[in-house]
Amino acid sequence: MNERKRRILQAVVEDYIMTAMPVGSRTISRKYLQEISSATIRNEMSDLEELGYMMQPHVSAGRVPSAKAYRLYVDMLMASGLNPIKEDKAAREYFLQRVSHLDDVVASTAQVLSDFTHYVSLVMMPGQADLCIATLHLVPVSRAMALLVIVTDGGIIRDTMVHVADSLDTDALYAISRMLTDRFAGKTLKEVRRKLREFAASAPADPQVLQGIEELSDRMARENATDTITVSGTHNILNFPEYHEAEKARPVLSVLENRERLMQIIKTAATRDGTDLAVHIGPETGIPEMENCSVVLAEYTVGQGNRGTIGIIGPTRMPYARVLNTLRLVGDALSLVLTGGEQAE
Numbered sequence: 442m443n444e445r446k447r448r449i450l451q452a453v454v455e456d457y458i459m460t461a462m463p464v465g466s467r468t469i470s471r472k473y474l475q476e477i478s479s480a481t482i483r484n485e486m487s488d489l490e491e492l493g494y495m496m497q498p499h500v501s502a503g504r505v506p507s508a509k510a511y512r513l514y515v516d517m518l519m520a521s522g523l524n525p526i527k528e529d530k531a532a533r534e535y536f537l538q539r540v541s542h543l544d545d546v547v548a549s550t551a552q553v554l555s556d557f558t559h560y561v562s563l564v565m566m567p568g569q570a571d572l573c574i575a576t577l578h579l580v581p582v583s584r585a586m587a588l589l590v591i592v593t594d595g596g597i598i599r600d601t602m603v604h605v606a607d608s609l610d611t612d613a614l615y616a617i618s619r620m621l622t623d624r625f626a627g628k629t630l631k632e633v634r635r636k637l638r639e640f641a642a643s644a645p646a647d648p649q650v651l652q653g654i655e656e657l658s659d660r661m662a663r664e665n666a667t668d669t670i671t672v673s674g675t676h677n678i679l680n681f682p683e684y685h686e687a688e689k690a691r692p693v694l695s696v697l698e699n700r701e702r703l704m705q706i707i708k709t710a711a712t713r714d715g716t717d718l719a720v721h722i723g724p725e726t727g728i729p730e731m732e733n734c735s736v737v738l739a740e741y742t743v744g745q746g747n748r749g750t751i752g753i754i755g756p757t758r759m760p761y762a763r764v765l766n767t768l769r770l771v772g773d774a775l776s777l778v779l780t781g782g783e784q785a786e
Contacts, residue, residue, distance in 0.1 A: 442492070442513075445477070445485060446485055446488065446489060447513075447517070448473075448474060449469060449474065449477075449482055449485050449486060449489065450489055450494055450495075450506075450510055450513065450514070451514060451517070452464075452469045452472075452473035452474060453469065453486070453489075453495065453504060453506055453510070454506045454510055454511065454514045455473075456468060456469070456472065456473070457505055457506055457758055458758050458759065458760055461681075461682050461683070461758060462503075463497070463498055463499075463502040463503035463504060463505050464503045464504055464505070465502075465503035465504075466479045466480075466482040466483035466486055466503075467479045468503065469482050469486075470482050486504055489504075489510075490504060493507060493509050494506065494507055494509050494510040494513065495507060495510060506757075506758075508722050508723035508724060508725070508732075508757060511722045511723070511735065511757050511761075512722050512725070514761065515720045515722065515761050518761055518762055518765070519718070519765075523762065523765055523766055523769065524762075532557060532766075532767045532770050532771065533770045533771070533774050535553065535557055536550070536553050536557075536770075536771050536774050536775075537774060537778075546775070546778060546779065547564050547566050547669075547671050548564075548671055548673075550564050550751065550771065550775055551563065551564045551671045551672065551673035551674075552673045552674075553771075554673065554674075554751065554753065554767075554768075554771060555673040555674025555677060556674070557767065558753055558764065558767060559674075559677055559680065560674065560677055560678075560753045560754060560755040560759075560764070561672065561673070561674050561675055561677055561678055561697060561753070561754040561755065562672070562673050562674050562751070562752065562753055562754070563670055563671065563672045563673075563703060563707075563750075563751070563752045563753075563754065564670070564671045564749070564750070564751050564752075565668055565669070565670045565671075565704070565707050565749055565750040565751075565752075566668065566669050566670075566671070566743065566749050567668050567743060567747045567748060567749050568667045568668045568669075572593045572594070572629060572630050573593060573594045573626075573627055573628060573629050573630075574591060574592075574593060574594075574622075574625045574626055574627070574628055574629075574630070574633060574658075575592045575593055575594050575626060576591075576592045576618075576622045576626065577589070577590070577591055577592075577618055577621045577622050577625065577654065578590040578592075578618050579603075579605070579614040579615070579617055579618045579621075579650065580614070581610070581611050581614055582602065584607060585604055585605055585606070585607050586602060586603070586604060586605065587602070587603055587605045587609075587614055587650075588600055588601075588602060588603075589601050589602070589603045589650065589653045589654065589657060591654070591657055591658065593630075599657060599660070600657075601653060601656070601657045601660075603649055603650055603652075603653030604649045604653075605649060605650060606649075617650065621650075621654070630658045630659075633654065633655075633658045634655055634658055634659055637651055637654060637655045668704065670700050670703055670704055670707070672697060672700070672703065675694065675697045675698070677755075678690060678693055678694065678697070678754075678755070681755065681756050681758075683733060683756045683758070684756070692730035693730055693731060693734060695730065696728055696730050696731055697754070702728060705727065705728070706721060706726050706727065706728065706736050707738065707750050707752070709727060717739055717740040717769070717772065718737070718738065718739050718765055718768065718769065719737070719738045719739075720735065720736075720737050720738075720761065720765075721735065721736040721737075721738075722735045722757055723735065723757050731754075733756060733757055734754060734755065734756060734757060735754070735755060735756070735757045735759050735761075736752055736753070736754050737752060737753045737754075737759070737761070737764050737765060737768060738750050738751070738752040738768070739751050739752070739765075739768035739769055739771070739772040740772060741772040741773070741775040741776045741779070742776040742779065743776075743779050749775075751768060751771060751772055751775065752768070753767075753768060
């Protein structure tokens, strides 16, 4: 493909992304490539159609890009490098302001992504078999009751109510918290459960507190044993003209409700060389119901080097540069939050 064809293809893709209307040669000549005649553009578009990069919905209509065209367009974007855009700073600030407490960071991130981009979003949290304890806290709630809070190195917080001895006041609970943190910080949940019983035999800590730690760490280990996926903004797909008709939207909505099928896309994702981004366009998703959708994915870091995934799902007619920039920024910000480099406000 020569340079002129590439420029025409790029113009067709970008105009169709903005308008969702078939693009004609006069539009390209008038809006994008004034130095090239409409007749020349029409001939080049005909060649591009023969090459499989464009389709003509009707004989008298303009052309629309094919999945092959979007693939070439995205590859050109990635090869030239993603340049920062003015929305980048706003995306990062919006994310950091909206993400709530760390125990809800996954759901919050999915919600923020869908709100900011107006697409369907997903966040995959990797299973963390070796999740380590960072701190343990005992917070007095009432007489003989305290809130046990376990914080992990992956930024995950879980809590539970435990019974404590009547004689334990705030200072005593704080002392126990410090002792338990010193004892178990850096240990995996598995190690904590294994060592608790031997620790209980000689430790001055309240047996009910130790039982609470064992039960909570056991629950956390089960919850984090496998990868989990959170989806937000499913209704956003209905806002695009491609899916205004119920019969077209229904198969896509069905896939979006099926976590296993979405996980299939993530698991088979191959990031582009030298980047932490991946784009699956139409048939590349491997799911027939999503042949007119694109899935854009970015990686983030959880705890001690575990890798999670965030993503955007929408029609193939997607502003890829903006979506890729947003995902990279949010992925970087999420990594900071989950590794303790920066806390959400």
